[in-house]
Every structure is written in structure tokens, then in C-alpha cells.
Amino acid sequence: MLTLIGFLLALFLGLPIFISLLFGALLFIYETDLLMLIDSIPIQLYGSVNQYGLLAIPLFMLVGELMNKGGLTSRLMNAIDYFVGGFKGGLAYVNLLTNAFAAAILGSATAQISIMSRLMIPTMVDKGYSKEFAAAVTLAGGLLGPIIPPSMLMIIYGVVAYQPIADLFIAGILPGLLVVFALALIIFFVGVFKGLPKNAVYASSKRDVLAGVLPAMIPLVIIGCILGGVMSPTEAGAIASMLAFILGVFVYKSICFSDLPELLLVVAKNTAMIVGLIAVAAVFGWALAFEGVPDLMVEWIAELTTSPFLFLLLVYLLVIFLGMFLESIAVMIVLVPILLPAAESFGIDPIHFGVVISLATMIGLITPPVGPGLFIAMQASNLSIARLFLAVIPFLAAILVCMVIIAAVPSISKALLGIM
Numbered sequence: 001m002l003t004l005i006g007f008l009l010a011l012f013l014g015l016p017i018f019i020s021l022l023f024g025a026l027l028f029i030y031e032t033d034l035l036m037l038i039d040s041i042p043i044q045l046y047g048s049v050n051q052y053g054l055l056a057i058p059l060f061m062l063v064g065e066l067m068n069k070g071g072l073t074s075r076l077m078n079a080i081d082y083f084v085g086g087f088k089g090g091l092a093y094v095n096l097l098t099n100a101f102a103a104a105i106l107g108s109a110t111a112q113i114s115i116m117s118r119l120m121i122p123t124m125v126d127k128g129y130s131k132e133f134a135a136a137v138t139l140a141g142g143l144l145g146p147i148i149p150p151s152m153l154m155i156i157y158g159v160v161a162y163q164p165i166a167d168l169f170i171a172g173i174l175p176g177l178l179v180v181f182a183l184a185l186i187i188f189f190v191g192v193f194k195g196l197p198k199n200a201v202y203a204s205s206k207r208d209v210l211a212g213v214l215p216a217m218i219p220l221v222i223i224g225c226i227l228g229g230v231m232s233p234t235e236a237g238a239i240a241s242m243l244a245f246i247l248g249v250f251v252y253k254s255i256c257f258s259d260l261p262e263l264l265l266v267v268a269k270n271t272a273m274i275v276g277l278i279a280v281a282a283v284f285g286w287a288l289a290f291e292g293v294p295d296l297m298v299e300w301i302a303e304l305t306t307s308p309f310l311f312l313l314l315v316y317l318l319v320i321f322l323g324m325f326l327e328s329i330a331v332m333i334v335l336v337p338i339l340l341p342a343a344e345s346f347g348i349d350p351i352h353f354g355v356v357i358s359l360a361t362m363i364g365l366i367t368p369p370v371g372p373g374l375f376i377a378m379q380a381s382n383l384s385i386a387r388l389f390l391a392v393i394p395f396l397a398a399i400l401v402c403m404v405i406i407a408a409v410p411s412i413s414k415a416l417l418g419i420m
Contacts, residue, residue: 018276021330025284045279052234054278056155056165058271059237063218063244064112065263067102070248070255072215073115076101079212089196091127092137092187095120099141100148100180101216109145109328109365113373116142117380128197132391133190135381139388140183140395142373143362146328148176150222150233152274153332153361157354159278160336164351165233166226171351171413173223175359175406182398190394214251218243227416274329281333301342308346312353312407315339316360323364332361348410355413359403366392 006027010020029038067073077098084093095116102112116138124134146153149169158165190196222240225231231239248255305311318339322331336357343353365373366389378388406412 018273018280021277021284021334022280025280028284041283044283047282049275049279051159054155054159054275056150056234056237057152057274058267059234059241060150060152060155061267061270062241062263063237065266066241066244066248066255067215067218068115069259069263070244070252072244072247072252073098073102074119075212075252076215077119077212079209079216082209082212089187089191091120091124091129092133092191092196093184095124095134095137096141096180096183096187099138100144100176101219103144103148103151103176109142109362110373110376112145113139113142113365113376114380117377121377121381131381131383132387133196135377135383135388136391136395137183137187138380139366139373139377139392140186140399142377143365143399144176144179146358146362146365147172147179147355149173149226150237151358153328153358154354155233156274156278156329156332157336157358160282160333161340161350161354163354166229167351167417168354169223169226169233170416171355172358173416174412175355175402178406178412179399179402182402183395186394186398211252214247215244277329277333281330282337284334302345308348309408311343311346312348312356313404315343315353315356316403316407319357319360320363320367323361324367328361328364331364332357349414351417352410352413356403356407359399359406362399363396366396 006024010023015023077094080097080101081091081094084090084097087093098120099112099116102116103109117135120138121131121134124137125131145151149172151169151172154168154172155165157163158168187196218240221243222236225236225239226233245255249257301311301314304314319331319335322335339357340350340353344350367374374385374388377383378385381388383391411418
């Protein structure tokens, strides 16, 4: 109890999450009289970050920064608009499909929502869409970041759970496509029952299509090389960074060499934050495991249910609840060491569990009071939190249905792995 109170108090005081986690770990060690572990904390901190898989994090962050700075996302949007922009509600489909491609490039949902909010919300409003609907589509599409590869959360899960990141990426493809299809259905039904504008094609020429096809090659290279076993996720991230750099500097000439120090500094800061979180959460999880907390969790859950499906639904509820107060990366890092042993005791494949918990973290991005995606879209659209959340409810319902289907049918996430 002292650990929980101290952790929540640190969060309430506004301390950084990694300091709050470290403070909670130290309180837990003190509360359980495990002071002999103090000397081993530096070793645990170093061991948790001395992993090859973590190299993929700054590389995919660099891809996202280069895409953002180079304006590659807007060119991708123009190319997609050339094909589907003329349909009824076409710009909403453009928004959704651009988000799907951006998710396969940026890897970060918050960065994706931030970029797409600036690009799509004003454009859709100008074309006759309501501000609420434009923001809701943008926000819902941004939730694809944690599931469509390369997903930053899946990289973190792979590191924390000691699972192959390439397998996690492959396992996320079909669930990601299922969510895209469900969100497209919501747009279709809104168009049928409420009516949506039919706008003219936005891209002015085939040159715009070609300019957008080149950025689209980046996710295809990433996923294709990983699927083919040609590269590891880290190597694919390095190649993707080089492609984004070449397109931004030499093809579109929207990035100058003088921009690189600032870009690299942003990547370094964000990487340091994530790696710091992983390190202190590993210490917290190590202390919990030493005291046998994961085993107690398994026993407690076993008393509630013996069904793997119901267990996964409980995981959804827990992650969604914690996501209302904690950042999604922190939720992932804290819960995985505790819940994974329980999942394995139910016979749940660790790769499938990684997909499930990544899906659950999506919801935390748009649930108050913390949901960062919600606040990003609010700032971009100048909508109140109540109006924006009401507008996104149909899309949220579609995602929740997909989550239940994926929990009930593990083959959705394991099918491509079986083929490979």
C-alpha cells in the first residue's frame, strides 16, 4: 500500500514518470524489507538497456522526424487522395489510409496524431466536413500507431518480454488491417446516414501521385524486408532512415544538412526518455518478481476465471483503466512483467499477448484525463474535450469490437507467422 501511495503521490506532484517509477521501486524494496537488493540496482539498470532490440527505437524515431520535417506525409496524402478522394466522404478515407501508411512509417501514435491533425483537420473543414467528424477520424486513425508495424510499443514489448520483435511486427499486420477496415465501415455508415461531402480530387497531376508513391515505399521496404527475413527490425529501421533522408534532402530538397543537428537532438531526447522508463520499470519488475508478486497475480486471476478469453478481456479492462492515468509506454513496461507469466499459465502465446496488450494501449491515447492524443486533437481543432470524445465514440466502439474479436480468435495475429 505504501508503494502505491508513494507512486501516485509522485505522479500527482508532477514528477517525471521514470522518477515516479524509481521512487515506487525503492519504496517497495523498503516496504518488503528487501534492502539487500539496493546494491544490485545499478546492475539491473544497465542490464535492462543493454539489449540489441532497443537500437530500433531511435532509428524509427529518426524516420518519423525526417518524414515530418521533409513533408513526406503530405505528399503521401496527396497520392492517396488521387485514388479515393473523389468518393463520397473521400477525404475521410484519405485521412484514414494516410494514417495507416503513416503508422507504418512513424511508429509513434502521438507524433502521428500531431502531424495528421495539422494536415487533415483544417483541410477537411474547408471541404465541408464538420470539425467534430474531421477531428474524430484523425484521432481514430492515429490509434493505428501502436499496432501497425513498425510499432514502438511492440519494440518495447519485445524488449521487456524477451520476444522476437520481427515476429511481433508480423503478428500486428492482420489485426491492424482489421482495425482499418472497421474504421472505414464507420466512415461509410456515417456517409450513408448523415451524408458526407464528395470533394474533387486533391492531387492535381500524376506527378503528385509519383511524389507520394516514393514515401509509401518506406513502409513497404520495412515490412517486406522483415517478412522476407532479409533484415532484422533494427536493420530495417536503419535502411528506412536512409531512404527518408535521401528523399527529404536530395529528392524533395525540403531538408537541409543544417536541420540534422536539431532532428538528432529531438530523437536523442525522446530515446533517452523511453530507455530511462524501460530501465527503472525493469528494476520495479525485478523487485516485484523477487517478492513473488507475479505468482500471486496468477493465483488471483485463476480464482476469477479459467478461460484464456476472459483473462484477455480482464487485461483489456486493466490496461484501459491504467491508460486513463498513465502514459501508454509506462503502462506497457509496468504491466508486462507482471501479466506475461499469468498469460503463459493460461496457454496464451506471448506473441499474441503482445498484440493484445498493444491494442489495449491504443485506448489510453484518447481517454481522459491523461490521453495525449485527445489533447493534441483538441488543440488542433479548438474543440472541447466533451465534444471531441462524443464524436470519436463510434470509432472507439469499432476498435473495441475488433479487440474482442482478436482476443477470441488468436489465429488473426498468428496466421501470417504460421505462413512464414
